[in-house]
Amino acid sequence: MKNHFINKDKSLLEALSQINGLAPEPLVLFVIDDDGRMVGTLTDGDSRRALIAGASVADKAEKVMHRNFNYLREGENYDVKHLQEQKKLKMRLVPILDKDNRIIDIINLEKYVTKLPIDAVLMAGGKGERLRPLTEKTPKPLLPVGDKAIIDHNIDRLISYGIKHISVTVNYLKEQIEAHYQEPRNGISIQIVREPNFLGTIGSVKFVEHFYNDTVLVMNSDLFTNIDYEDFFLHFQQHNAEMSVAAVPYNVSIPYGILDLDGRNIKGLLEKPQFNYYANAGIYLIKRRALDEIPNGCFYNSTDLVEKLVSEGKSVIRYPLNGTWIDIGNPQEYQKACDLVKHL
DSSP states (O other): OOOGEEEETHHHHHHHHHHTTTTTSOOOOEEOOTTEEEEEEEEHHHHHHHHHTTOOOOSHHHHHHSOOOOOETTTTSSSEEEEHHHHHTTTSSSEOOOSSEEEEEEETTTSSSSSOOOEEEEEOOOOOOGGTTTTSSSSSGGGGTEEEEEEHHHHHHHTTTTOOOOOEEEEETTTHHHHTTSSTTTBBEEEEEEEEEETTEEEEEGGGOOSSEEEEEEEEEEEEEOOHHHHHHHEEEHOOSSSSEEEEEEEEEEEEEEEEEEEEEEEEEEOOOOOEEEEEEEEEEGGGGGGGSOOOOSOOOOOHHHHHHHHHTTEEEEEEESSEEEESSSSHHHHHHHHHTTTT
């Protein structure tokens, strides 16, 4: 981050040299005073225009910097909606300032879609029995789809939305996944959590030692999807829900006339009806406090948590997932994902 900082008293020549070393990052410097407070911005274009207008390379950065600059303020307007506004303004780097105008973070909107204030937990402990023999010696999350493992497609997408705290719960052939994430991925350290025994589709969440945010995303690691996590999160916030279930449209067509019966009496007939449903996509946003409902060390499915929260009168909502979604649970779906990734 500090590669983008320059003191206001540095020369324009020093600024140009620093800008030249930023590539491939956006060529933007944040000008700060002696107390570390942000006072302006300076870009490659600003510098060239200043020189054309007669500035000297010996002039100080504060002479040619922009004093009217975009920023977000911690605790005031630093949230996902305001980051969306910055994207609409074509901002590449957005500084986040504290109350004293010191830069505490810089969001790169060329590299990241946004910065979501959520933790993520991926379930990677299953045996993948329907994909045998492929999963006899390789855990399903590490099967390749294109040029990388199934789970890496999901983790890379989470990272692209600015998510920094990612945990993976493991069980079957866990040593392979642990070795896979010994090194950080795209600058993010992946926390591996061992499941002591098979605890269903959400029970292992209880073994994550610490959550940093009030919203937790829980998902199966063997999905192939392009879900918009930003829209998912904003929808969750908008409805102030305790839990949101991503759901995919599922249509059932019956090629016959269906009788509407009352006992043996026919009340009517539906000719080749179609029924439209939403199926559970295995991706959830959950308030951190709701995770307290999951019992410790017990087999527990995400559907159990849904039913528990609903029975308590808590708000559990559906988020319609209209993009790509493949549950890689059998050879046919695995091949479908492998074929699809070639065209993305």
